[in-house]
Amino acid sequence: MQRTDVTEMIITERILRGIKWADVAERVGLSKEWVTAGCLGQMTFTAKHAAIIGDIFGLPEEAVLVLQQPPYRGSLPTAVPTDPLIYRFYELVSVYGSTFKALIHEEFGDGIMSAIDFRMDMQREPDPAGDRVSITMSGKFLPYKTY
Amino acid sequence: MQRTDVTEMIITERILRGIKWADVAERVGLSKEWVTAGCLGQMTFTAKHAAIIGDIFGLPEEAVLVLQQPPYRGSLPTAVPTDPLIYRFYELVSVYGSTFKALIHEEFGDGIMSAIDFRMDMQREPDPAGDRVSITMSGKFLPYKTY
Amino acid sequence: MQRTDVTEMIITERILRGIKWADVAERVGLSKEWVTAGCLGQMTFTAKHAAIIGDIFGLPEEAVLVLQQPPYRGSLPTAVPTDPLIYRFYELVSVYGSTFKALIHEEFGDGIMSAIDFRMDMQREPDPAGDRVSITMSGKFLPYKTY
Amino acid sequence: MQRTDVTEMIITERILRGIKWADVAERVGLSKEWVTAGCLGQMTFTAKHAAIIGDIFGLPEEAVLVLQQPPYRGSLPTAVPTDPLIYRFYELVSVYGSTFKALIHEEFGDGIMSAIDFRMDMQREPDPAGDRVSITMSGKFLPYKTY
Amino acid sequence: MQRTDVTEMIITERILRGIKWADVAERVGLSKEWVTAGCLGQMTFTAKHAAIIGDIFGLPEEAVLVLQQPPYRGSLPTAVPTDPLIYRFYELVSVYGSTFKALIHEEFGDGIMSAIDFRMDMQREPDPAGDRVSITMSGKFLPYKTY
Amino acid sequence: MQRTDVTEMIITERILRGIKWADVAERVGLSKEWVTAGCLGQMTFTAKHAAIIGDIFGLPEEAVLVLQQPPYRGSLPTAVPTDPLIYRFYELVSVYGSTFKALIHEEFGDGIMSAIDFRMDMQREPDPAGDRVSITMSGKFLPYKTY
Amino acid sequence: MQRTDVTEMIITERILRGIKWADVAERVGLSKEWVTAGCLGQMTFTAKHAAIIGDIFGLPEEAVLVLQQPPYRGSLPTAVPTDPLIYRFYELVSVYGSTFKALIHEEFGDGIMSAIDFRMDMQREPDPAGDRVSITMSGKFLPYKTY
Amino acid sequence: MQRTDVTEMIITERILRGIKWADVAERVGLSKEWVTAGCLGQMTFTAKHAAIIGDIFGLPEEAVLVLQQPPYRGSLPTAVPTDPLIYRFYELVSVYGSTFKALIHEEFGDGIMSAIDFRMDMQREPDPAGDRVSITMSGKFLPYKTY
Amino acid sequence: MQRTDVTEMIITERILRGIKWADVAERVGLSKEWVTAGCLGQMTFTAKHAAIIGDIFGLPEEAVLVLQQPPYRGSLPTAVPTDPLIYRFYELVSVYGSTFKALIHEEFGDGIMSAIDFRMDMQREPDPAGDRVSITMSGKFLPYKTY
Amino acid sequence: MQRTDVTEMIITERILRGIKWADVAERVGLSKEWVTAGCLGQMTFTAKHAAIIGDIFGLPEEAVLVLQQPPYRGSLPTAVPTDPLIYRFYELVSVYGSTFKALIHEEFGDGIMSAIDFRMDMQREPDPAGDRVSITMSGKFLPYKTY
Structure with a gap:
């Protein structure tokens, strides 16, 4: 059983059980962004949180263990995403990438x-x-240092 | 003369003249994000704004005209960006792409x-x-409609 | 069960039952273009429409639920399509792409x-x-605005 | 001198002289779509039309000859276009490609x-x-025949 | 059941039953080139011809229906084919491509x-x-026309 | 000076001088297919033939020498050609590739x-x-042998 | 059953039975290079040799028939091989490719x-x-001829 | 001046002066394979050998210095080579790659x-x-060791 | 059974049994780096070590044999890795690659x-x-030699 | 003037003047790894250090300013490097990538x-x-945190 299998179980059960991501996040007690990313195979859950997720989606024991392993990250099937919603974010990186770079450096x-x-x-x-x-993003600035 | 030539002139003159993007934006009277994107070849300036940009960077007349044409957008030389700062944004799309999709749809x-x-x-x-x-982003939600 | 599984069921049943796309659209009460795109995994059905689709093609309950989820869009197996009919549309984008851009901007x-x-x-x-x-296409013009 | 050189001349002169594509088409006496595609290096002009184009944009004699040669077509620098306006057309092929195929075959x-x-x-x-x-497109249907 | 499944059945049965493509073509009453392309998933059979193919290779009823649907064409697993026999044809396009273009235009x-x-x-x-x-190929010349 | 430079000279001079490929072939005394491929940088000329080509197109001495060197072959700028005329040949390889293979092996x-x-x-x-x-093609069959 | 299935059977059985490629070649009576390539899905066996291979590896009858069909060749999963041993050969082509060309032409x-x-x-x-x-390689020189 | 510039000078001068690779190798006193690879930008010359090369091809002083720097290797413009002669070597790696691996490991x-x-x-x-x-190749076997 | 199947078994069992890589290495008696790489399908075990691995993870006999075969190496699903941890190493090669080259050559x-x-x-x-x-790496320097 | 131009100047002058990277680093007063990376276009120099670099290599004033701008990083011309020395590092990422991940996570x-x-x-x-x-590498561990 791989993490992608667990992700697929979660996606299927969510539809069948009519669960909302916001409710999952509330029960876990963390933000909806982090919890959804975790359910979609991009974050590592603690044992306690994995148990909650397992309970919500009715996952087998093995799946609950797998949720506690750091996953091989990357949620997109192609380098340039084909889904229009996700592509718009890729487009923002393409159009604003050099602007992000210029302003952060300044x-x-x-x-x-x-x-x-x-x-x-x-x-x-x-x-x-x-x-x-x-969408508000906040990331720590990490400076290049000399050595 | 193509837009990429104008972009290169601006980048060079900015270094030689010691100009800050924030100051350019202030003189233009718009946000630093939009103005920098425009200077880096991703937005179309009005005649008035193009004249200001031309003045700041000492651009020739033809360049000022080119700034008023909608550019062929895309600021990155490769589909997966190699620059670490810009790559981090690409990584966010890769890791959080399916999460963006799930939460916006919900x-x-x-x-x-x-x-x-x-x-x-x-x-x-x-x-x-x-x-x-x-970074705070705000984009209008556009629904798919039936027809 | 993923949306691609549902799409494959629909394609198979359509052949076995000898159903026409135009008739599906008529029963759903929307255009044949939108309904076919939906059946081929590119649009989200309402509960009511999904039930009709499920009835026409004899889909299981789970499939009817899946039809109501926004799909990961993109109907082609490769970035440059190999099927001659679909390639001709890609070719039009390639040959006329800069013309579309010039005339819409003008x-x-x-x-x-x-x-x-x-x-x-x-x-x-x-x-x-x-x-x-x-083919007649109609898309809303969305202007880039300054900010 | 290659066709891409001529295209670049036309693009530059159009900006400097403030020419509109619609006016070029009117002087040539053909549709704005075809004439713009030709000016952007995708169509072959007759001697008479090439002379008009040369006159409008002040092209050298050699360029007028080059306009009369069938060009190596394809107006995009990458297989998946990065410019948002052109990408939307690519997205339509990606999302609606299988629908085009299904409905035309039906x-x-x-x-x-x-x-x-x-x-x-x-x-x-x-x-x-x-x-x-x-946008209205009209293309002749060409059937596959047995032999 | 998809067309690729039917193609694989035909390939397997052909080996097990020791059938020759030329004999298949003779029973169908069309050229060996067209019929083989059809058996390999690239052409659409009429109901009558599909029945003959089904009979020769012992195909199930559903497969016979699938043979009558226009397939998603393209018989190669990679954009540049790895099989030496097929690569030689790709090489001819690569080496002679501009020659084909020059002579047909002339x-x-x-x-x-x-x-x-x-x-x-x-x-x-x-x-x-x-x-x-x-190999003799014959394709209708289709002129680009102005409009 | 590289072979691609010589090819470009020939293409330019052909337009300026109004030369036909068929006439070039006649003066060289070989088929129009081979001679055009050679002029387009895909074949190696003998000293005698290179001199004729040099004479027809007014090439400098160095270019005439370059024509006598085996070129780095491949006349297309991308693996999948974008020009519609040349793409049709690529499409034939894609659609008929497995058929070529099956019939030649049979x-x-x-x-x-x-x-x-x-x-x-x-x-x-x-x-x-x-x-x-x-188009008629004739290529020697080369068998794989055991050893 | 496809050739890749047969190749996988042979690879598995070779490990389980502790067979050496050199011994397989000896029983077949051909070179170890050709026979190994054949076992790995790159060559076509005669009926007699296929029967010997089938006997050595305990293959089912259908697999023995499949070994007698010309395979779709190409033994590597990616265009640039990732396995270090095989990559070294690719590197030789990359580093020495133009040298091979220069010396063979000379x-x-x-x-x-x-x-x-x-x-x-x-x-x-x-x-x-x-x-x-x-490694000693010997390949027939094939000249390009004029026509 | 980069190594690729020096390579191009050598290629041009070789044609103009009618030099043979074998003669260059003889004057250098090393094998024709190594010397040709060096002249084509793939090997590093000693000061003494670089001087000889400079003398043969009439290279400027700076070029002679550049020949003594380890080059960025790789002599092919694309990952899959388009030139038929070089492609055949790539094909050998593709077809025989797994065989090389199997026999060397055995x-x-x-x-x-x-x-x-x-x-x-x-x-x-x-x-x-x-x-x-x-072609005879000889490369030292390097074992993977445990540690 | 292929090596990737064995790797997947090991990964699954490690999670279910709560095994640490460092403990596996200790029982094998080699470094944790080499042993982990071996468990993840990148190294060849001796019969003795494979038996220990088989014992730790409860592998079937066939898997223990497969561990003793040189694997087709390469542990990443894409040429540019999407996992952020592994990407950082790729980034180091991208940013420091020319520096590695310059300093090792010096x-x-x-x-x-x-x-x-x-x-x-x-x-x-x-x-x-x-x-x-x-991370400390130590690799033998291998000089290019003339011949 | 772009950073790549400055990098090329430095590379050229280094050869002509016979400068060693270690000596450059000593004069700058930082490690040879960081300074070489900076000279090869991958790091940003302070005004003081840029002046020293400018002095050593005889760079024009503009180049000294460019050295103080954060560069668009990435020192390799292709995603998979072709140079054997740099490729070996890429190979280490490919072979040991999953091991790096497993051991750092453990x-x-x-x-x-x-x-x-x-x-x-x-x-x-x-x-x-x-x-x-x-080679000894030392990078700060950055944990994923929940939020």
Whole structure:
């Protein structure tokens, strides 16, 4: 049994049982972003959290153990994603990539924004011209140092 | 003269003249994110704004005209970016892509976050454990409709 | 059970039962373009429409639930399609891509034609020199805005 | 001198002289779609039309000759286009490709829509919710025959 | 059951039953080139011909129905084929591609040779220095037209 | 000076001087297929033939020497060609590749059709329903042997 | 049953039965290079030799028939091999490829070394500084001819 | 000035001066295989040998220095070579790769044939049925060791 | 049964039995780096070591035999790894690759660091600012020689 | 002037002036690994260090400014490097990638080794069986955290 098998079980059971990601996150007691990423095979659960996940989705014992192993990450089947929703994020990296680089360097000097020491929050932003998706990302700045 | 030539002129002059992106944005009167993206060849300037950019960087007349044409967008030389700073954003799409999809669909139904009707703000977030890069994105939700 | 499994069931049953896409669309009460795309795994059905689809093709209950989930879109096995019929459309993008861009920008300014707020109609166009395929596409123009 | 050189001359001169594609088409006496595609290096002009193009853009004699040679077609720098406007068309092929195939086969039997014996018309479609881009394509159906 | 499954059945049964492609073609009453391409999943059979194929290879009823559906074409597992026999044809396209283009344009003007309105004949050409493979292809010339 | 430079000179001079490939072949005294392939950088000329080519196109002495060197072959800029005329040949390899393999093996046993000991002839085939391109290829069969 | 299935059976049985390739070759009566390539799915066996192979590895009747069919060749899962031993050969082609070309052309004129009319012998070459792998290849030179 | 510039100078001068690779090797006093690979940018020359090469091809002083630097190796423009002569070697790796692996492991155990501690010799092998290219390679066996 | 099947068994059993790689290495009596690589399908075990591995993970007899065969190496599913931990090593090769090359050549002359005659040690390096991963690699230098 | 231009100047001047990387590092007062990476376009110099580099290699003023800008990193022309020395490092990532992952996770839990907060030291390791390249890497462990 591999992590991708567990992810598929979770996706199937979620549909059959009519579970919401927000409710899963609430029962786990962490943000919906991190918990959903974990359920979709991208994060490692503690034993306690894995047990909760196992309970919610009715997973077998082995699957609960697998959830506690660091997964081989990467949730997309192709280097350039074909799904329109996900592609839009890829497009933002393509169009704004050099801008991210220029502005972070101007503000912080040479280094990167960590994708590990990182958190994210996604909210609905009501707007009379049509509601908006609002995403706030926060990653620690890591400077390149000389040695 | 192509837009990439103008971008290269701007990058060179910025270094030689010691110009800051934030100052360019202030003179143009728009956000630093949009103006930097424009200077790096990803947005179309109005005649008035192009003239200001031309003035700041000492661009020839033809370059000022080129800035007013919609560019062929995409700021990265390879499909998977090699620069570590930009790669981290690509990694976020790879790791969190299916999570973005799951949560947006749960909140809004089927559709996408627009990358066109979109704005972004990047800030330094002071933190005793090391300052953080904070990015807020806001894109209009566009639903798939039946017909 | 994944959406691709449901798509395969539909394709198989359609052949065995001798069903026409146009008739499926009629029973659903929407255009043949949208309904066929949905049956081929590219659109999300409402509960009511999914039940009709399930009835037509004799799908199990789980499949009917899966039809109501936003799918991971993209109907082609390779980035450049090998099937001659589909390749011709890819070729049109390749040959006319820069023309689409030039003319839309000339008429509307900088922005895109939405592929989400979009509809399509395909008809036979009788012609003495051989009938023609006529496709009409309509997508909302989305302007890039400054911020 | 290669066709891509001529294309670049035309693009540059168009900006410098403030020429509109629609006006070029009118002087040539053909549709704006075909003429723009030709100016962007995808179609072959007759001697008479090439002379008009040369006159409008002030091209050298050699360029006018090059316009009369069938070009090596393909207007995109990468197999999957990075420009958002053009990508949306690629996305339509990706999402609707199998639908195009299913519906054309249902209506016409096995065969393809020609991308050679083909014409296209692009119009602005006024809409109170935001104007739309309307594209009508017409391509001859070519049946596969036995032999 | 997909067309690739039917193709695999035919390939297996052909070996087990010791059937020759030429004999299949004779029973179908069409050329060996077209019939073999059909058996290998590239052409659509009529009901009558599909029944004959089903009889020759002992196919189940569902397979006979599948043979009557236009297949997703493309018989090679990679964009550049690895099998030496098939690679030689790819090499001919690579080496002679620009020659095909130059000579067809010189003779016919701008356009293409149809790969749909197309027929092919393959024969052994006896030669004292070693027999040769002789292939004759005939495809309708389709001109690009202005509009 | 590289062979690609010489090819480009020939292509340019051919347009400027209004030369036909068939006439070049006649002066060289070989088939139009082989001579055109040579002019397009795919074959090696003898000193005598290179001199004739140099004379026809007004090439400098160094270019005439370069024509006598075996070139690095391959006339296409991408693995999958984007030009519609050349793509149709690639499509034939894709669709008919496994058929070529099956029929050659049935007739000759295991081996390949040589792309080196090979000749080709292209003719216009008049047809009331539209003239056709007729191509005859002949390549020596080379058997795999045991050892 | 496909050839790759037969190859996998042979690989498995070889391990379980502790068979050496050299012994298989001896029983077949051909070189170890050709026989091993055949067992690994790259060559076609005669009925007699296939029967011997079937006997050695305990293959079912159908597998013995499959061994007599020309296989779809190519033994590597990726275009650039990842296995270090095989990669070293790819590296030799990459580093020495232009040298092979230059020296063969200098000695023989324009043409190729056949990979079909080809034989190979691999031996241990004792050396006090560490034994060496010695490979001798012999392929017929095939000249490009004019026509 | 980069090594590729020096390689191009050597290639051009060799044609203009009518130099043979074998003669270059003789003057250098090493094998024709190693010396040609060096001239084509794949090996590092000593100061003495670089001076000889510089003398033969009339290279400027800087080029002679560049010849003494280890080059960035790899002589092919694409991962899968398009030139037929070089492709045949790639094909041998593709077809015989798993055989090389099986036989070297059977004879030597786990390890590789070095492509660094390596030498090669290419000869004409006269044959009444057509002369053959004979290549002998010798690479040190390097065992994987435990630690 | 293929090596990848054995690797998957080991990975699964390790989770179910709660085994640590360091303990496996201790029982085998070799470094944790080599033993883990072997368990993950990248090294060949001796009969004695394979038996120990089989005992620890409860593998069937056939799996123990498979562990003694040189594997087809390469542990990553894509050329550019998507897992963030492994990607960081790829990034080091990308960023420091030319530096590795420059410094090894300066110190040793032209040649390579062997990846076969190689050993590695990974340790935790305590650090008040956060513990560090320390990796020491040692590979034999192999010089290119002339011949 | 781009960073790649400056890198090329440095590489050229280093050869012409006979400069050693170790001496450059000594004058800058930092490790040879970091300084060489910087000279090869992968690190950002302070104004003081850039002036020293400019002095050593005789760079123009603009180049000295460019050295102080964070570069677009990535030192390799292809995703899979063709140079044998650099490829060996890629091979280590390919063969040992899953081992790095397993052992770091076992020792530290889920997270990565930073490639930013990172240092490296390369030394000659004398060995009677042939000197070895010894590389010590040290990167901060960054844990994935929940949120």
